[in-house]
Amino acid sequence: MTVADLSVxxxxxxxxxxxxxxxLTPGTVDEVARSIRQQALxxxxxxxxxxxxxxxxxxxxxxxxxxxxxxxxIPDVALLLEHEPVYTLGKNARPGNLLSRRxxxxxxxxxxxxxxxYHGPGQLVGYPIVNxxxxxxxxxxxxxxxxxxxxxxxxxxxxxxxxxxxxxxxWVRQRKVAxxxxxxxxxxxxxxxxxxxxxxxxxxxxxxxCGILEYGVANLNDFAAVPTDVKEVANRLAFYLQDFLGG
Numbered sequence: 001m002t003v004a005d006l007s008v009x010x011x012x013x014x015x016x017x018x019x020x021x022x023x024l025t026p027g028t029v030d031e032v033a034r035s036i037r038q039q040a041l042x043x044x045x046x047x048x049x050x051x052x053x054x055x056x057x058x059x060x061x062x063x064x065x066x067x068x069x070x071x072x073x074i075p076d077v078a079l080l081l082e083h084e085p086v087y088t089l090g091k092n093a094r095p096g097n098l099l100s101r102r103x104x105x106x107x108x109x110x111x112x113x114x115x116x117x118y119h120g121p122g123q124l125v126g127y128p129i130v131n132x133x134x135x136x137x138x139x140x141x142x143x144x145x146x147x148x149x150x151x152x153x154x155x156x157x158x159x160x161x162x163x164x165x166x167x168x169x170x171w172v173r174q175r176k177v178a179x180x181x182x183x184x185x186x187x188x189x190x191x192x193x194x195x196x197x198x199x200x201x202x203x204x205x206x207x208x209x210c211g212i213l214e215y216g217v218a219n220l221n222d223f224a225a226v227p228t229d230v231k232e233v234a235n236r237l238a239f240y241l242q243d244f245l246g247g
Contacts, residue, residue, distance in 0.1 A: 045246030
């Protein structure tokens with residue numbers, strides 16, 4: 001598969017297709033960005049599923065798309081994917097929340113809000129690149145909306161997703177299954193959410209997730225009657241993300 005084969009989930013009222021994209025490299029970011037721009041034009045929101053990707057080139061891709069969205073050169077887009085193992089440190093991260101016993105993974109300081117979190121295989125990551133002025137210029141509205149997208153997705157597996165007052169994210173039985181961390185510049189979003197599907201528990205043991213000691217971390221598959229995978233969850237979640245931001 002080449003970069004030109006980059007897949008698009010062009011959603012209106014149903015999920016039509018999802019396919020894997022090639023891994024990004026620093027040298028292919030521009031080509032992938034141009035492909036996304038070309039395929040997104042004319043739509044209110046286009047959701048791209050990019051498969052398993054390294055963190056650095058994906059961050060560069062976000063920045064490129066964000067700049068185009070601020071300039072009005074593209075409409076809203078959202079990227080759904082898995083990452084290679086990485087711990088990311090938000091602008092408010094405390095060094096002590098990254099523990100020495102973490103498994104092998106890179107560590108990256110990023111420009112989103114929040115503390116430390118983990119991304120890796122078995123986790124669905126979502127990066128909406130959205131101009132809130134075209135929706136509602138409210139960070140609270142946006143964050144609660146992303147949580148609701150995840151809660152509605154969990155409900156399709158018979159799970160009751162919950163919020164905890166004062167904390168961003170979604171919990172099931174008081175264990176965190178989804179983390180949120182965003183960046184806003186000129187009312188346009190970057191970064192987003194991470195929903196744990198089947199992440200190995202040792203990956204969470206390398207940190208104090210989001211700096212929160214009171215609650216544990218869990219996977220969707222810890223509670224679901226029938227185990228699932230990231231690609232299948234992406235199909236379900238994309239429907240609700242389209243309903244939230246593409247309507």
